[in-house]
Amino acid sequence: xxxxxxxxxxxxxxxxIYRGFTSTLKHLDNDIKVDKEKGFxxxxxxxxxxxxxxxxxxxxxxxxxxxxxxxxxxxxxDVYRTTVNKLRTSLYRYYVINAVQGNVEKTQEFFxxxxxxxxxxxxxxxxxxxxxxxxxxxxxxxxxxxxxxxADTFLVSLHNFLSVLFQCMHILYFDAEVQKMTSxxxxxxxxxxxxxxxxxxxxxxxxxDQVVHHKLPAYVQNMDRLGDTxxxxxxxxxxxxxxxxxxxxxxxxxxxxxRRTPAKSPQVTTATGSSPSQGAVGRKxxxxxxxxxxxxxxxxxxxxxxTSESTIxxxxxxxxxxxxxxxxxxxxxxxxxDHEKERKELFSKPASQAExxxxxxxxxxxPADFSNSRAVAEGGGGLSAEQPFIKLSQEExxxxxxxxxxxxxxxSGRRVASLDVDxxxxxxxxxxxxxxxxxxxxxxxxLSLEWATxxxxxxxxxxxVGTVRLYDTxxxxxxxxxNIDDTHPRILSLxxxxxxxxxxxxxxxxxxxxxxxxVPRLPIPVSGQLLLWDTKTVKQQLQFSLEPEPVAINCTAFxxxxxxxxxxxxxxxxxxxxxxxxxxxxxxxxHDGEVYSVEFSYDENTxxxxxxxxxxxxxxxxxxxxxxxxxxxxxxxxGPFVLSGYSGYKQVQVPRGRLLAFDSEGQHVLTCSGSGGLxxxxxxxxxxxLESVLSLGGHKAPVVTVDWCSAVDCGTCxxxxxxxxxxxxxxxxxxx
Numbered sequence: 001x002x003x004x005x006x007x008x009x010x011x012x013x014x015x016x017i018y019r020g021f022t023s024t025l026k027h028l029d030n031d032i033k034v035d036k037e038k039g040f041x042x043x044x045x046x047x048x049x050x051x052x053x054x055x056x057x058x059x060x061x062x063x064x065x066x067x068x069x070x071x072x073x074x075x076x077x078d079v080y081r082t083t084v085n086k087l088r089t090s091l092y093r094y095y096v097i098n099a100v101q102g103n104v105e106k107t108q109e110f111f112x113x114x115x116x117x118x119x120x121x122x123x124x125x126x127x128x129x130x131x132x133x134x135x136x137x138x139x140x141x142x143x144x145x146x147x148x149x150x151a152d153t154f155l156v157s158l159h160n161f162l163s164v165l166f167q168c169m170h171i172l173y174f175d176a177e178v179q180k181m182t183s184x185x186x187x188x189x190x191x192x193x194x195x196x197x198x199x200x201x202x203x204x205x206x207x208x209d210q211v212v213h214h215k216l217p218a219y220v221q222n223m224d225r226l227g228d229t230x231x232x233x234x235x236x237x238x239x240x241x242x243x244x245x246x247x248x249x250x251x252x253x254x255x256x257x258x259r260r261t262p263a264k265s266p267q268v269t270t271a272t273g274s275s276p277s278q279g280a281v282g283r284k285x286x287x288x289x290x291x292x293x294x295x296x297x298x299x300x301x302x303x304x305x306x307t308s309e310s311t312i313x314x315x316x317x318x319x320x321x322x323x324x325x326x327x328x329x330x331x332x333x334x335x336x337x338d339h340e341k342e343r344k345e346l347f348s349k350p351a352s353q354a355e356x357x358x359x360x361x362x363x364x365x366x367p368a369d370f371s372n373s374r375a376v377a378e379g380g381g382g383l384s385a386e387q388p389f390i391k392l393s394q395e396e397x398x399x400x401x402x403x404x405x406x407x408x409x410x411x412s413g414r415r416v417a418s419l420d421v422d423x424x425x426x427x428x429x430x431x432x433x434x435x436x437x438x439x440x441x442x443x444x445x446x447l448s449l450e451w452a453t454x455x456x457x458x459x460x461x462x463x464x465v466g467t468v469r470l471y472d473t474x475x476x477x478x479x480x481x482x483n484i485d486d487t488h489p490r491i492l493s494l495x496x497x498x499x500x501x502x503x504x505x506x507x508x509x510x511x512x513x514x515x516x517x518x519v520p521r522l523p524i525p526v527s528g529q530l531l532l533w534d535t536k537t538v539k540q541q542l543q544f545s546l547e548p549e550p551v552a553i554n555c556t557a558f559x560x561x562x563x564x565x566x567x568x569x570x571x572x573x574x575x576x577x578x579x580x581x582x583x584x585x586x587x588x589x590x591h592d593g594e595v596y597s598v599e600f601s602y603d604e605n606t607x608x609x610x611x612x613x614x615x616x617x618x619x620x621x622x623x624x625x626x627x628x629x630x631x632x633x634x635x636x637x638x639g640p641f642v643l644s645g646y647s648g649y650k651q652v653q654v655p656r657g658r659l660l661a662f663d664s665e666g667q668h669v670l671t672c673s674g675s676g677g678l679x680x681x682x683x684x685x686x687x688x689x690l691e692s693v694l695s696l697g698g699h700k701a702p703v704v705t706v707d708w709c710s711a712v713d714c715g716t717c718x719x720x721x722x723x724x725x726x727x728x729x730x731x732x733x734x735x736x
Contacts (some may be wrong), residue, residue, distance in 0.1 A: 001303055005041075009028075009032065009568065010038070010624075012686045013027065013028065014023065014432065016028065016163055017432065018441055028662045033457075039381065042159055042162045042163050042166065043159075045068075045162060046158065046159055046162075046344035049061070049064065049065075049158075050062065050155075051066060051557050053094060053098050054098065055076050055100070056095075056099060056103055056106045056260070058095065058106070058109070058110060058113065061091070061095060065088060065459075066390045066602070067393065068085070068489060071233075072165060073457070074623065075593045076165075082732075086159055086192065087157070087161060089121075089123055089124075090154045090157075090158075090450050091154075091158075092110075092114070092118075093127075093145055093673045094151060094154060096110055096130065097145050097151075098235055100130065100131075100136060102627055103148075104131065107130065107131045108162060110155055110310050111127075111128055111130075111131065112479070112659040116127075117482050126141060128183070130142060130369075151155045151418050153521070172344040182454070186561075187501065187509070189561060192381045193561075196443075198503045201619050205371045221706075228323075246567065265601065269279060274287065285428075287417075287699070292381055293546070295649050311342060324662070332346065337605075343668065347642075358547050371428055372602075375723075377679065379693065387693060387694070388667075388668060388681065388693055388694075388732065388733065388734050389679065389693070389715075389731040389732065389733055390731065390732040390734065391612070391694065391696065391729055391730070391731055392730045392731065392732050393593065393729075394698050394727055394728065394729045394730070395430065395434060395635060395727070395728045395730075395731045396698075396725055396726070396727055396728075397416075397426075397428060397430075397434060397652055397725070397727075397728065398724065398725055398726075398728040399426050399428070399436055400418065400420045400424065400426060400724035400725075400726070401420070401422070401424075401714070401724050402420045402421050402422045402424075402723040402724055403420060403421045403643070403651070403653055403704065403721075403723070403724060404420050404421075404657070404703070404704060404705060404720035404721065404722070404724060404726065405419045405420060405421055405656045405657055405705070406418065406419040406449050406656065406657040406705060407419075407654075407705050407706075407707055407718050407720040407726055408446065408449065408450065408657075408707055409707050409709040409716075410451040410456045410659075411451065411453055411456045412456050413431075413709045413716075414429055414431065414456075414474065415427055415428070415429050415451075415456075415712075416429070416430065416451055416718065416726075417451065418474075418720060418726060419446055419448075419449050419461055420724060421653070422439070423441070423442045423444075423445050423446045424439065424441060425439070425440035425446065425449065425459075425461065426438075426439055426440075426441075427439075427440070427459070427473045428717070430728055437473060438473050438476050440461070442461070442463065443454055443463070444461050444464060444465040444467070445463060445464035446461055446462065446464070446491055447462055447463065447464050447492060447656065448461075448462035448491050448493055448656070449461050449462065449494065450494035450495060450496055450503070451496070452470075452496050452500060452502040452503070452535065453497070453498055453499070454499065454500030454649070455497050455500075457472060457474045457659065458470055458471065458472060458479070459471045459472075459473055460494045460496065460503060460505075462491025462492070462493075462494050462505060463489075463491060464489060464490050464491070465489050466483060466484045466485055466486050466488065466490075466491070466507065467481055467482060467483055467484065468481070468482045468484055468491055468494070468505055468533075469482075470482075470535070472537075480538050482533065482538060484505060484507050485507050485529060485531075487509065488507035488508055488509050488510070488527065488528060488529050489506055489510060490507065490508040490509070490510065490552075491504045491509070492507070492528070492552060492553065492554055492656070493505070493508075493553055493554060493555050493556045493567075494533075494556075495556040495557060495565070496558075497558055497562040497579070498558060498560060498562045498563055500535065500562060501534065501535060501536060502532055502533060502534050502541065503532075503533055503535060504530060504531065504532050504544075504556055504565060505530075505531055505555035506528060506530055506531075506552065506554070506556060506567070507526040507528060507529045507531065507681060508526055508527070508553075508570075508677070509526045509527040509528065509552070510526075511526065514644055516560075523568070525551045525552060525570035525571045525594070526551075526552050526570065527549075527550050527551065527552065528546070528550055528551050528552030528553055528569075528570070529543060529546075529550060529639050530543070530544040530546060530553050530556075530567065531543050531544070532544070532582070533553035542582055544577060544582070544584070545583065545584060546569070546575070547584065549571075550570045550572075551570055552569065552570040553567045553568070553569050553570075553571055554568050554569060554594055554595055554596060555567065555595065555596065555597050555598050555658075556598075557570075557598055557599050557600060558579075560600075560604065561598050561685065562579055562726045563578070563579055563580055564576060564577065564579060564600075564604075564621075565577040565579050565597065566598050566600065566607050568590070568595025568596065568597065568598040568609055568611075568620075569594070569595055570594045570595075571589075571594075572589055572590060572591045572592060572593055572594060572595060572612075573587055573588065573589050573590065574588060574595060574597070574607065574609060574619065575587040575620060576607075578704070583590060586621075587624075588619070588624055588625030590609050590611060590615070590617060590619065590625075591609065591611025591612060591613050591615060592611070592613040593611055593612025593613050594611060594612040595609055595610075595611050595612075596610050596611060596612065596638065596639065596655045596659050597655070597658055597659040597660050599658075599660060599661075599662065601618070601662075601666055602662065602665060602666025602667075603666070604621075605620065605621065605622060606618050606619060606620055606621060606628060607619045607621055608669070610633065610638055610640075610659045610661065610671075611635075612638070614632055614633055614634075614635060614637075615631065615633070616630070616631040616632075616671075616690065617629070617630045617631075617634050617722055618630075625717075628710075631689065631690045633671065634673065634674075636673050636674040636702055637657075637673055637674075637678070638655070638659065638672075638705075639653070639654060639655040639704070640652050640653065640654050641655070641672075641704050641721040641722060642656070642702070642703040642725070643701050643702060653704060653720065653722060655704065655705075656704075656705070657672060657704060657705025657706075658705055658706060658707060659705065659706065659708050659719070660670055660706070660718075661706050661707060661708035663708055663710060663715060663733075664710035664715070667682055668679065668680065668681055668693065669682065669690075670706045670717055670719075671706065672700050672703040672704060672706055672719070673695070673702075673704070674699075674703070675695075675697055675698075675699050675700070675703075676695060676696040676697040676698045676699045676703060676719055677695075677696040677703060677706050677717055677719040677727075677729070678692060678694075678695055678696070679692070679694040679695075679696070679717075680692055680693065681693050694731075696719060696727065696729045698717065698719075698727045698729070699721045699723075699725065700719060700720040700721075700723060700725075700726060701722040701723035701725070702722050703719045703720065703721045704720060704721060704722055705720050706718060706720070708718050715730070715731045715732075715733060716729065716730050716731070717729040717731060
């Protein structure tokens with residue numbers, strides 16, 4: 001109840017700020033400060049009562065209890081009136097006992113003022129002699145009330161009574177609605193996967209294809225976020241929307257990436273000509289031709305339109321509908337050509353004219369100009385037809401005083417947690433304003449962190465002494481501290497399952513170099529464990545088998561429903577675990593050296609990894625160890641990261657945080673660099689290549705970890721560097 005009220009107050013406050021109702025906001029803040037119900041926070045109500053007792057404020061105590069009685073207790077059924085009376089009697093006795101121990105005059109004052117009210121009550125008959133008893137704490141009639149056990153029992157009983165009362169009031173249904181919606185979404189996801197699996201089985205039986213089975217379970221074959229049937233529907237919808245003339249509304253371009261029609265990430269192929277479709281059941285090979293980009297785009301749109309419409313016409317078997325559809329197809333095709341002609345004329349203008357036309361985009365954009373323009377290349381000196389993002393702004397968070405190790409955004413996109421090498425954690429928000437919410441200091445070194453998924457206010461903190469803490473960022477306190485393993489004290493990686501019921505942690509043996517993480521490790525991998533813990537019972541569920549030998553796991557990642565877990569280890573091996581059977585599905589050697597980062601692709605048919613060898617590789621999880629693409633990244637994107645200073649000062653840091661992050665559609669990837677983040681487009685050309693589309697810049701020291709938040713209206717890229725600075729680059733996604 002308390003958390004729901006706080007969230008509601010925050011939403012109301014943000015609304016008033018947005019509307020500019022500053023006077024109303026001041027009145028709201030004043031009312032919240034003097035709120036006697038304390039936002040339905042039971043702990044604060046108990047603290048208020050104790051404070052009145054400690055200050056011997058009998059009048060204030062009576063008024064506050066009467067307010068609670070009028071506001072809450074009087075609405076209860078008659079059967080609870082006896083319980084309320086007992087709690088009031090115990091509260092008065094708690095006050096009297098405290099007065100006897102601290103101020104005897106207040107004891108006499110209590111009985112004088114309350115005599116008319118209490119003298120007729122049997123439970124107070126023997127208490128009027130209390131001020132005259134020489135040593136009441138030794139008297140058998142009063143000694144139990146002087147014990148600490150009685151006071152604690154009374155406070156706990158009052159706390160529990162108020163908690164149950166608030167839970168039964170049902171003033172706000174936010175938490176219940178969120179849980180209900182989450183369960184419904186999970187059920188829908190399971191039913192959709194079952195439907196796709198049945199459709200695929202029927203299609204395989206009809207075609208009679210011989211599928212070579214591997215160690216992955218059967219349900220992984222159909223674990224795509226979008227099945228083939230749904231993909232065809234989305235494709236036809238995209239054709240119709242693309243054939244419509246571009247909107248002249250400026251605000252339509254601010255739609256979040258997550259709300260746009262999802263699409264599978266383009267499959268990157270190797271130079272040898274191997275197709276990724278060979279490893280996935282029912283996948284279609286993308287068409288290739290030698291036409292120009294714009295001509296190809298128009299031809300594909302028109303062909304897809306004709307194909308989708310002919311399919312509809314065949315199913316309807318009506319000649320009139322067919323002729324009408326062909327006419328509409330011809331008109332839409334003509335509009336596409338007109339639109340492409342406008343684009344050609346715009347892009348053919350000199351760079352100086354294009355810059356003049358693009359300037360209003362960043363200052364005071366006009367709807368007509370903005371809808372025709374594409375993007376302003378960062379420092380490129382003109383318009384670029386391939387530019388997918390515009391950098392609207394870049395802010396800096398500078399509360400850290402040493403190099404950053406981790407920087408992660410929570411699931412809701414409201415909070416950021418950042419950890420530096422000194423073990424200081426900052427929990428902060430950037431929307432609507434940048435503000436530090438909590439600062440966590442630790443006596444033991446901290447090596448990893450991860451946000452819990454449900455509830456998203458909880459933070460998992462892994463230390464260098466074999467413990468994992470569960471920290472509540474709202475209450476600003478530790479909920480639990482779990483002892484993992486004394487022989488493997490370094491918690492290198494944490495990952496919470498999407499359901500929030502469990503998390504995995506990677507524990508490694510002490511570093512042979514003796515330091516925490518300041519210098520590169522020796523080439524011989526150290527021993528490690530991969531453990532699964534239950535977040536509700538706070539107990540270890542199992543220990544995964546790491547073959548061929550126990551090794552330190554550097555990075556972990558779940559897929560969208562938690563059925564699969566991918567890990568990258570210090571021996572260069574990527575391991576894929578089936579989380580329904582809790583065993584290893586497959587493993588393969590991925591890099592020469594350690595694996596620093598692993599992530600699932602958007603369609604979750606592939607895995608991307610970055611290793612110590614400086615390679616960015618895409619792997620097909622349906623064909624063990626088969627590369628779909630391989631790119632060599634600069635050293636400042638993969639580490640070890642080096643920061644040089646005066647007098648030969650040199651700081652070296654091994655990667656610990658995420659080195660890559662994808663946008664909401666999985667078509668662009670953000671990586672580290674020496675002066676800021678770099679955004680690449682995943683292409684499917686021959687030979688395969690990463691196409692650089694935007695440099696975020698802004699840093700004076702090497703960037704060591706990145707994250708990409710698409711939960712807010714505009715996508716936000718976070719880049720953290722070795723000088724303790726974190727840059728927030730707000731991006732506007734261009735329509736394609």
